[in-house]
Amino acid sequence: MTHAFILHDETVLCRQTPNGWSPVQIQLPDSVNDTALSTHDIHDTQPAYQVGRVTLLESLAPTHWLPNDDSSSNSIDNKDAHSLVEAEAANTFTAQAAIAMTYDYAITHHIDLPRILESHDLESNTLKNNDLTNNNVKNSSLKTDTCAFIAYRLLITQLPFALSDQLSQAIQLLRWQADTQFCSRCAAPVMHASRGERAMVCQVCRLRQYPRVQPCIITAITRPNPQTGEMQILLAHHHRYGQQKTSSQTLQYGLIAGFVEVGESLEHAVVREVAEEVNIRLTDIRYVSSQPWPFPSNLMLGFRAAHAGGDIVIQEDELSHADFFDLSDLPKIPSKGSIAYALIAQIAHEQGISL
Ligand SMILES: [Zn+2]
Numbered sequence: 001m002t003h004a005f006i007l008h009d010e011t012v013l014c015r016q017t018p019n020g021w022s023p024v025q026i027q028l029p030d031s032v033n034d035t036a037l038s039t040h041d042i043h044d045t046q047p048a049y050q051v052g053r054v055t056l057l058e059s060l061a062p063t064h065w066l067p068n069d070d071s072s073s074n075s076i077d078n079k080d081a082h083s084l085v086e087a088e089a090a091n092t093f094t095a096q097a098a099i100a101m102t103y104d105y106a107i108t109h110h111i112d113l114p115r116i117l118e119s120h121d122l123e124s125n126t127l128k129n130n131d132l133t134n135n136n137v138k139n140s141s142l143k144t145d146t147c148a149f150i151a152y153r154l155l156i157t158q159l160p161f162a163l164s165d166q167l168s169q170a171i172q173l174l175r176w177q178a179d180t181q182f183c184s185r186c187a188a189p190v191m192h193a194s195r196g197e198r199a200m201v202c203q204v205c206r207l208r209q210y211p212r213v214q215p216c217i218i219t220a221i222t223r224p225n226p227q228t229g230e231m232q233i234l235l236a237h238h239h240r241y242g243q244q245k246t247s248s249q250t251l252q253y254g255l256i257a258g259f260v261e262v263g264e265s266l267e268h269a270v271v272r273e274v275a276e277e278v279n280i281r282l283t284d285i286r287y288v289s290s291q292p293w294p295f296p297s298n299l300m301l302g303f304r305a306a307h308a309g310g311d312i313v314i315q316e317d318e319l320s321h322a323d324f325f326d327l328s329d330l331p332k333i334p335s336k337g338s339i340a341y342a343l344i345a346q347i348a349h350e351q352g353i354s355l
Pocket residue numbers: 183184185186187188202203204205206207
C-alpha cells in the first residue's frame with residue numbers, strides 16, 4: 001500500500017484533529033504503486049522534467065535534543081494524560097518512508113483527494129492568527145473532517161521532529177524538481193538520473209545537477225550579567241521581523257545567523273557573522289545541533305559561544321537593536337520548533353528556567 005503527502009508550494013494538505021492540523025496521507029490506488037509513479041527510469045516516456053512526486057527516505061528524530069518537557073506547558077490544560085503520553089512518544093517518532101507529490105500532480109494524475117477547504121474560508125476563521133492550538137480548533141466552526149493546505153511554517157511548531165523534517169525534505173525536493181528543468185551548463189532539457197539517485201542529468205553534456213543545501217550558522221551567545229551574575233543571552237531584532245508594535249504584540253528577537261561563505265569553516269562563519277552584526281568577540285564556540293529549514297533550502301547549524309569581549313555595535317542595515325537579555329526576562333523569541341528556540345531553551349534549561 002502506498003501513501004502520499006500532498007504539497008502545494010510551502011503548504012501541506014492537513015486534516016483537522018482534536019490536537020490540531022495533521023498532515024494527510026492519501027492512500028493511493030493499487031494501480032498507482034511506487035513503480036508506476038516513478039519517473040526515474042531513463043527510458044520513461046514521460047516528460048523528463050515532470051514535476052510530481054518524490055520518495056522520502058526514513059528520517060530520525062534528533063534524540064540529543066532536549067526532551068520536549070517544556071512544550072506541553074502552554075497547552076497542558078487542553079490535553080488529557082493520554083494525549084500527553086502520545087506527545088511524548090511522538091517526540092521519538094521515526095517517520096516511515098513515504099511519497100510526496102504536488103497538488104497539481106495529484107490532480108493531473110486523478111488521485112482521489114478529500115474535499116479541501118478554500119484558503120478564503122480559512123482566512124475568515126480564527127486559524128488566520130498563526131495559531132493552530134487545540135483551543136482554536138475547539139472554538140472554530142470548522143468540521144473535524146475538514147482538510148486544508150496549511151503553511152509548513154505553522155506546522156513546524158506542532159509536528160514530531162521526524163515528520164517535520166520529512167515534510168521539509170519534500171518541500172525542498174519538489175521545488176528542486178520544479179526549478180531544475182534545464183542544464184545550467186548547456187541549457188538542454190534534463191532528465192531524472194536512474195532510479196534511486198536524486199540527480200537531474202543533461203542528455204547532451206551529461207552534467208549532473210543535485211539538490212543543494214545552503215549551510216547557515218546560528219549562534220546563541222551568553223555572558224553573566226555584569227551586575228547580577230545571572231546568565232544572559234544575546235538577542236537581536238532584525239529589520240525583517242518588522243517594526244509594527246501594537247499593544248498585544250511585542251517586538252520579536254532572534255539569534256545572530258547568516259550564510260556560510262565559500263571557502264569558510266563553520267567556526268569562521270560564526271566569528272565573522274557575529275563580528276559583522278554586533279561587533280563582539282567570542283570564545284568557547286561549540287556546535288550543538290542542526291535543522292533543515294526549507295526557506296528556501298537552508299541547513300541551520302546551531303552553535304553556542306561565550307562573549308569574550310567588545311561592546312555591541314549593531315550593523316544598522318540588518319538590525320535595529322541587539323542586547324544581552326537575562327534568561328528570566330526574555331523578549332518575544334522565535335517559536336518552538338525552530339532551532340533558535342531549541343538553543344535558547346537549552347541554555348535556559350541549564351539555568352533552571354523554563355521558557
Ligand atoms: Zn548540458
